[in-house]
Amino acid sequence: MYIFIINPIAGNGKAKRIFSQIKETKQYHKINKKVFVTKYNGHAEEIAKKIVDFPSIKVLIVISGDGTLHEVINGMKEKRHLPIAFIPGGSGNDFARGNQIMKNPLHIFQSIIEDENASPYWIGTFHFNGTKRHFVNSIGIGFDAEVAKCANESVMKKWLNTIGLGRLIYLFALIKTLFRFKLFDVELGLDGKRYHYKKCLMVLAGNHQYIGGGLKILPDATIQEKYFSVLIIHGVSKRKILALFATVLWGGHTKFPGVSILKAEELNIKQIKLNRPIYYQVDGETAIFKACTITKEDKPIQIMGTKYQVKSAND
Structure with missing residues (x-):
């Protein structure tokens, strides 16, 4: 059953329109299937909990943005054995970009039906206040989270999506956030070593x-089982x-002083010194930050319709 x-x-x-196109294909009418449509935030997570057994x-086919995929994974x-096929229908679609998923949704659907092979993908996990959650793309504290929050709340987002320019909302949000963001001090633990920034x-x-809809923020990151890449931007006026952000599209920001990219199996974000709340983002969804520990899951999920090559942790 699909x-x-x-x-x-x-x-x-966009996701609804994609599904309408898929429903018109011969393959769709030939397969045994069941369809669930989300109605509110968090609904996809509730659906996934019910159907996994x-x-x-x-295969589980998710037609949505990255936020809904985040809910499904959680x-x-x-x-982890259940194959997932993601057909991107959101604004940013960074998961599809990072996993080299085809752009044409009908081609993706055709490949899902004709090719049952799946590739392993190691998701991240973050722990805070005794709670364990997963992320498929990234978790960020500070500026990127404030940009995501600004983009999610912007009245321009819906209009830009309507005219096919949804990615521009992140540029507008970045510029707006830049003028009001306050820098902070942080203590990190990376694989047992302490760092102060x-x-x-x-x-x-x-x-x-x-x-952020195509910003190549971690240019050296590869899909593999052991490490995740960690970016710290500090001491930059x-x-x-x-x-700096003008060069992120091609990864040129890594040459700026104050930009550090490290690898870690475990990241502890221990303390932030700031006299106001600071936000974090997980797969583009935001909340007020709390100290947390970030690791990778040992057992991968299975993703269909990708073209990436799994790298060794030593590469």
């Missing part, structure tokens, strides 16, 4: 290269930040 989970409002209706599931719990802009851990 299980579909569709977020009809993702990408201002269904008998004879062949709802699956430890059911002052005047920090952001700390980000990611499973692949991209955030605000007037240089815009110049």
Whole structure:
């Protein structure tokens, strides 16, 4: 059985339109299937919790943005054997970009039906206040989270999605956030070693290269089982930040002073010194930050429709 989970409002209706196209194909009418449509935030996680024990599931097809995929992964719990096929229908679609998933949704669907091979993908895990959650793309504290929050709340997001320019919302949000963001001091633990950074802009851990609708923020990140890449931007004046982010599209920001990229099996974000709340983002969804520990899951999920090559942790 093929299980579909569709977020009809993702990408201002883009995911819904994609599903309508898929329903017109011959392959769709030939397969045994069940369709679930999300109705509110968190609904995809509830659906995933209920369906993972269904008998004879062949593949779980998610048509949505990255936020809905995040919910599905967290709802699956430890059911890592169940193949997932992601057809991107959101604004940023960084998961599809980082996993080299084809752009044409009908081609993706055709490949899912015709090719049952799946590739391993090691998701990240973060622990805070006794709670364990997963992320598929990245978790970031500071500037990127404030940009994501600004983009999610912007009235322009829906309009830009309507005219096919949804990625521009992240550029507008970046510029707006730049003028009001306050730098912070942070204490980090990376694989048992302590680091102190002052005047920090952001700390980000990611499973692949991209955030914010195509920004190549972690250019050396590879999909493998052991390490995730960690970016720290610190000691950079605000007037240089815009110049720095102008080079992120091709990964040129790594040459700026104050940009550190490390590898870690475990990252502890221990303390942030700031006299106001600071936000973190997980797969583009934001909340007020709390101290946390970030690791990679030992057992991978299985992703269909990708073209990436799994790297050795030593590469």
